[in-house]
Amino acid sequence: MESKSKDKQMILRVQNLKKYFPIRRGFFQKIAGWVKAVDDVSFEIEQGKTLGLVGESGCGKTTVARLILKLLEPDNGKIIFRGIDIGELTEKEMKPLRKKIQIVFQDPFGSLNPRMTTGLSIEEGLRILGIKRGKKRKERLEKLLKMVGMSPESADRYPHEFSGGQRQRICIARALSVDPSLVVCDEPISALDVSIQAQIINLLKDLQDRLGLSYLFISHDLNVVSYLCSTISVMYKGQIMESAPAEELFENPRHPYTLSLISAIPDPAPGLRRKIEILEPDLSDSLITSKGCRFQGRCPMEEPRCLEEEISFEKVGEKHFVRCWKAAKK
Amino acid sequence: MNKKEKGFNKNFQLETPLAPKRTRLQEFWRLFRQNRLAILGLFIFILFFCCAIVGLFMTSGPDPLLDPAMIRLQEKLRPPLAKPNLDSLRREEIPYLGFYLMGTDDLGRDVFARMLQGAWVSLTVGFVAVGISVLIGIFMGGIAGYFGQHHIRVDHVLVTLVLISGAALVTANFIRSGAALLCLTPAYIFYFIWSQNRSGKKTLPLWAKVFRKNAVSIDTLIMRIVDIMLCFPSFFLILTVVALLPASIYNIMIVIGLTSWMGATRFVRAEFLSLREQDFVAAVKTLGAGNFRIIFRHMMPNAMAPVLVSATIGIATAILTEAGLSFLGFGVPPPHATWGNILSDGKNFIFDAPWLTFIPGIAILIVVLSFNLFGEGLRDVLNPKLRERH
Ligand SMILES: Nc1ncnc2c1ncn2[C@@H]1O[C@H](COP(=O)(O)OP(=O)(O)OP(=O)(O)O)[C@@H](O)[C@H]1O
Ligand code: SF4
């Protein structure tokens, strides 16, 4: 009975998602290696709830978002939205589903068309919903603007006339214009002032209560995520290291990386931060030869076994998973 | 309002934009105004435009006010501002202004009338040729930038080659072999449809697999065509083509347009490559807009700035090219005046009648210069990175 109702509750289930980017070199653009931007990522988002995806810069968070939105094709894995595997759908079959998943981007300056008034940008979504130009569309537009706390006059202004926080509100209004059920927020506040960050978070929370939205909330700051999210997944170099309900994660963190995030230990080896793993040329080969835990080299509890084995994602409690054999054994 | 509506956003205050309301056009004008030379360029450009249009009405029609083709052999090579010798002229031969504003040429034709007629030629050649080149440029550049990573298969290339050679054979009167080649293509397509219906995609024979291999990406193909076109010295290419075609003003426009689209293509492609990665394009895509809408409504307006600049400067180049062609005698056929052929006629009398050379020469110089100044001013305003800080 549980699994049956589970499928209904879960608005999005991502299973074993993979995306490798080729690194091309030389005159003939030969593939010299692969960036494993997303490697075996799985998570679920409950209807009306928020999943927080936390990780440092370059760990593949945006790539996950782009995969879910079908802006990128996954190399492997399933993206199941309301029971439909959207990874398999063609562009045409995807069309009616497309508007159900929307995104709010990190950079409020690049995410609005500089040559369109904000009203027109938002109306783009209403047009796609099939609302004809006229009074009805105008009413909807004003309602959307009010919903995100913008005055209706902002409709005929251009993006460069707004502040960062205001633009982010407009982006939220545009995302809501097509009546989505899942909104992916890709670091929506990291480009904003601290005072404005709180406003946007409150706005997102209010909208969730009111419209019953589900969020995938991406951030590099565990603190921010804790306000908003019911479940948190911690990502590191393309893999999810630990995943647990929010309170559980803060009370009982298992993975050494989560621990370091929570206790905000200064980064032990800053040089390693942006390092991209480059592996042997062939995809099938590199899948086999990539060995060991991704956290090796930075982990305080590292042992020889960590370099040898593929570490599996193990269950350590109710909805609590961790990708570390030592932490799982405890 | 219901309770929920009220509870929504407690410390609620609708936000309004910070900046004063100023449209993009106003902002543009404010910046453009600071560039004196560009304003001068714009002014001359408008003047030229008006002259050309007024000139068109005054010099054409069955009984024009100023007849550029009126020959008065008794009045030849009169200097500018000279009064006509009224005794020797018939009524209809007296110039409309009462004097020769820019003198007369070796056949006694009024140079002012001829300049006016030539202005219209220059204007239309400039605009039409650049219009053609910009349209081709946007089309090719847009495809290369937006669909560039798609591949063309080997069989696409072969089918095109077969079709072209078939058509060539037919036009060269080898009708049978040409028709055979033309029939090959539908046969090939039908074979593939038939074999796919029968056995699915996986069991294609080896030769078919080779045919289905990706040959080049669309982007590579288009950009190599651009490179090849740029290899020809375009003026000589135009000379060759014009020598083969019947001389007419329309052929000149088309040929100049067809040999100058490469710059616009490169600009549009570069803009599209950077635009397609931008978040607002991704956002429109996730809303569910189609490719057509994304390209024309969202990307094109943002890609137009460099095209506009290169088009303005391109008009100057086209005017210069047309003048050059007319000077060499390949341009617009003789009774019609253009600045190039006035100059060309004048060069034989450069010591006796220098105005015949200098008037069209200076006119070309001023117009070309003003277009360039205007174009550069536009570029400075449209590209904030190049803008000077004060
Ligand atoms: N189109 C691409 N081609 C090649 N590599 C890419 C591409 N997109 C992303 N990458 C690589 O994948 C990795 C993950 O990138 P991603 O943008 O997902 O990180 P992120 O977690 O969102 O980082 P940030 O917090 O800085 O936004 C990076 O190392 C990046 O260089
Ligand atoms: S598997 Fe080993 S290296 Fe990886 S986090 Fe656990 S202890 Fe550290």
Ligand SMILES: [Mg+2]
């Ligand atoms: Mg990112």
